[in-house]
Amino acid sequence: MFSLSSTVQPQVTIPLSHLINAFHSPKNTSVSVSGVSVSQNQYRDVVPEHEAPSSEPSLNLKDLGLSELKIGQIDQLVENLLPGFCKGKNISSHWHTSHVSAQSFFENKYGNLDIFSTLRSSCLYGHHSRALQSICSDLQYWPVFIQSRGFKTLKSRTRRLQSTSERLAETQNIAPSFVKGFLLRDRGSDVESLDKLMKTKNIPEAHQDAFKTGFAEGFLKAQALTQKTNDSLRRTRLILFILLLLGIYGLLKNPFLSVRFRTTTGLDSAVDPVQMKNVTFEHVKGVEEAKQELQEVVEFLKNPQKFTVLGGKLPKGILLVGPPGTGKTLLARAVAGEADVPFYYASGSEFDEMFVGVGASRIRNLFREAKANAPCVIFIDELDSVGGKRIESPMHPYSRQTINQLLAEMDGFKPNEGVIIIGATNFPEALDNALIRPGRFDMQVTVPRPDVKGRTEILKWYLNKIKFDQSIDPEIIARGTVGFSGAELENLVNQAALKAAVDGKEMVTMKELEFSKDKILMGPERRSVEIDNKNKTITAYHESGHAIIAYYTKDAMPINKATIMPRGPTLGHVSLLPENDRWNETRSQLLAQMDVSMGGRVAEELIFGTDHITTGASSDFDNATKIAKRMVTKFGMSEKLGVMTYSDTGKLSPETQSAIEQEIRILLRDSYERAKHILKTHAKEHKNLAEALLTYETLDAKEIQIVLEGKKLEVR
Ligand SMILES: Nc1ncnc2c1ncn2[C@@H]1O[C@H](COP(=O)(O)OP(=O)(O)OP(=O)(O)O)[C@@H](O)[C@H]1O
Numbered sequence: 001m002f003s004l005s006s007t008v009q010p011q012v013t014i015p016l017s018h019l020i021n022a023f024h025s026p027k028n029t030s031v032s033v034s035g036v037s038v039s040q041n042q043y044r045d046v047v048p049e050h051e052a053p054s055s056e057p058s059l060n061l062k063d064l065g066l067s068e069l070k071i072g073q074i075d076q077l078v079e080n081l082l083p084g085f086c087k088g089k090n091i092s093s094h095w096h097t098s099h100v101s102a103q104s105f106f107e108n109k110y111g112n113l114d115i116f117s118t119l120r121s122s123c124l125y126g127h128h129s130r131a132l133q134s135i136c137s138d139l140q141y142w143p144v145f146i147q148s149r150g151f152k153t154l155k156s157r158t159r160r161l162q163s164t165s166e167r168l169a170e171t172q173n174i175a176p177s178f179v180k181g182f183l184l185r186d187r188g189s190d191v192e193s194l195d196k197l198m199k200t201k202n203i204p205e206a207h208q209d210a211f212k213t214g215f216a217e218g219f220l221k222a223q224a225l226t227q228k229t230n231d232s233l234r235r236t237r238l239i240l241f242i243l244l245l246l247g248i249y250g251l252l253k254n255p256f257l258s259v260r261f262r263t264t265t266g267l268d269s270a271v272d273p274v275q276m277k278n279v280t281f282e283h284v285k286g287v288e289e290a291k292q293e294l295q296e297v298v299e300f301l302k303n304p305q306k307f308t309v310l311g312g313k314l315p316k317g318i319l320l321v322g323p324p325g326t327g328k329t330l331l332a333r334a335v336a337g338e339a340d341v342p343f344y345y346a347s348g349s350e351f352d353e354m355f356v357g358v359g360a361s362r363i364r365n366l367f368r369e370a371k372a373n374a375p376c377v378i379f380i381d382e383l384d385s386v387g388g389k390r391i392e393s394p395m396h397p398y399s400r401q402t403i404n405q406l407l408a409e410m411d412g413f414k415p416n417e418g419v420i421i422i423g424a425t426n427f428p429e430a431l432d433n434a435l436i437r438p439g440r441f442d443m444q445v446t447v448p449r450p451d452v453k454g455r456t457e458i459l460k461w462y463l464n465k466i467k468f469d470q471s472i473d474p475e476i477i478a479r480g481t482v483g484f485s486g487a488e489l490e491n492l493v494n495q496a497a498l499k500a501a502v503d504g505k506e507m508v509t510m511k512e513l514e515f516s517k518d519k520i521l522m523g524p525e526r527r528s529v530e531i532d533n534k535n536k537t538i539t540a541y542h543e544s545g546h547a548i549i550a551y552y553t554k555d556a557m558p559i560n561k562a563t564i565m566p567r568g569p570t571l572g573h574v575s576l577l578p579e580n581d582r583w584n585e586t587r588s589q590l591l592a593q594m595d596v597s598m599g600g601r602v603a604e605e606l607i608f609g610t611d612h613i614t615t616g617a618s619s620d621f622d623n624a625t626k627i628a629k630r631m632v633t634k635f636g637m638s639e640k641l642g643v644m645t646y647s648d649t650g651k652l653s654p655e656t657q658s659a660i661e662q663e664i665r666i667l668l669r670d671s672y673e674r675a676k677h678i679l680k681t682h683a684k685e686h687k688n689l690a691e692a693l694l695t696y697e698t699l700d701a702k703e704i705q706i707v708l709e710g711k712k713l714e715v716r
């Protein structure tokens with residue numbers, strides 16, 4: 001409230017807002033003060049049509065008894081109130097006031113904002129802060145600036161809202177344009193909906209103000225939250241974008257995507273050739289036939305012209321087929337070494353990666369480099385892993401790409417272009433037929449396990465590389481290592497040398513050779529394993545069971561050694577060795593092998609009873625089942641199924657599958673019965689041999705024979 005102290009009027013106390021409203025109330029379409037009519041727009045904002053007149057009764061000067069005020073007096077009045085306010089400042093001398101109710105008073109402040117912000121400007125507020133302040137402190141209402149913390153009245157709350165809207169307005173200066181637009185959008189509808197909301201909620205008059213305050217505060221909080229969310233959203237987007245860029249950069253740098261050969265052993269030489277000068281046919285022993293067949297390839301590589309003049313066509317691709325460790329890779333290196341040409345090594349299993357197309361691209365790289373360095377040898381080891389039968393299945397839609405690329409490359413150069421491709425595989429039957437047709441890998445060279453003669457040569461070759469006792473006869477060792485491959489023989493000599501070194505010996509003797517042979521046949525000794533007597537006894541009778549069956553079955557392989565020393569994964573072992581190389585095996589030999597395998601379980605059942613049989617026979621049954629299955633499905637040794645072979649039993653009809661299983665079951669059952677019969681017949685020998693094993697732990701063929709003949713063994 002403020003008091004008009006001028007002489008013009010008796011002491012009247014009215015709120016400034018009422019005064020302001022009175023100047024502009026609709027009733028006073030023209031303010032006739034001292035007879036001067038003043039057009040309405042000089043004193044009030046044009047109230048937009050859509051704004052409904054406010055509900056609050058408006059006051060007019062007459063009601064306030066101020067109708068006789070003259071215009072000069074009003075200016076004088078304002079001058080007293082706000083000195084300098086009207087003089088010389090480009091501040092209009094009329095007040096903008098709202099004609100809507102007090103509820104929307106503060107949002108109309110935007111229209112008045114320039115007034116209030118000017119008021120706030122230092123020229124007025126700064127210089128006149130004392131005058132304005134002193135006046136308004138009487139007025140109890142500081143138009144905009146003083147937040148009175150006294151009791152809350154309707155107006156004061158409105159003022160707070162006003163100051164709140166001021167804060168909102170302030171943010172306009174710092175908020176980005178879209179936030180400005182949001183803040184500045186017509187708030188009228190908010191307020192109206194607020195009115196409506198209060199009406200629908202029947203909020204009592206006394207609480208409406210609190211409701212509005214709460215609304216405004218909530219709105220402001222929401223604004224602040226939105227601002228914060230927007231900021232964090234922007235930061236997150238920025239971080240994700242940077243990560244994406246880094247990820248793309250990393251992928252492009254990834255060696256897989258660069259589709260170059262990786263620098264792992266074996267593949268980089270596929271692109272960078274290796275000269276094999278130091279490997280010749282001299283280094284390959286025991287495979288004379290293979291060496292013969294490859295000799296002509298060496299001639300061609302040494303002198304391709306000789307072949308082109310004659311018009312002869314050399315094979316583009318040579319396939320080396322044989323079991324693991326028989327010297328296929330060695331032979332390919334020897335061909336390149338003999339011809340003194342670059343050697344490109346690639347392992348089939350490393351061509352294909354998880355990325356589609358990498359395999360085909362690596363093959364293209366390989367052939368491109370080789371052609372540039374012709375004459376040369378390309379060696380692809382494990383050819384079956386890249387040239388395997390093409391799997392027509394949705395699971396492997398790209399398995400054909402690499403092999404098709406290989407076929408295309410092989411067709412892509414002429415036979416006498418000076419590039420020889422040598423492939424090696426242990427499983428020729430797994431190769432795609434398109435690979436082995438004429439014009440591709442059309443020359444096949446078998447690299448078998450060496451025979452006793454070949455083994456003797458290989459043993460001599462490697463023994464000559466170490467210090468060994470001259471009393472050693474390589475042939476004896478060769479006889480005792482039937483079925484060994486070149487790699488196993490090399491390993492045997494190497495292990496013997498290590499054993500001699502560990503024992504501090506000067507040279508390798510027969511003992512070390514035997515030790516390493518057992519190691520290769522039965523696995524490394526596990527002396528540290530503590531086996532209790534009960535388990536030792538079971539193992540002794542189990543292994544003796546195998547030995548007895550082997551000893552008393554005509555076509556079984558001779559026993560080499562029996563031991564209850566834990567070796568590798570087993571607690572005991574009986575090793576058998578054919579007396580000479582077996583190029584083929586007869587039905588009775590296969591049946592004998594099955595019976596020997598059954599000997600362990602049968603022994604446990606006969607000695608300890610069916611309730612005490614152990615799991616120790618699982619690998620024996622695997623072995624026997626494998627032999628029986630090959631007899632029925634591969635070797636045509638089943639009367640019922642005849643000579644038909646069944647390669648992929650998974651694709652057979654259920655009837656055929658059950659017929660095959662039936663036949664296998666019969667073979668195994670008969671084998672079990674045969675073994676039971678032998679062990680029942682030789683129960684005494686079985687017991688003697690088990691006790692000897694418990695005493696001596698390991699018995700060789702001779703010692704086993706002595707025990708089974710009922711003789712005494714010398715004390716060791
Ligand atoms: N006939 C052999 N004469 C001499 N050494 C041999 C012979 N066979 C194998 N070796 C030795 O065994 C090692 C392995 O042989 P190589 O890698 O050539 O066999 P592979 O048939 O290629 O085996 P895989 O089929 O597993 O690749 C050779 O480095 C060599 O020392």
Ligand SMILES: [Zn+2]
Binds near residue numbers: 542620
């Ligand atoms: Zn066994």
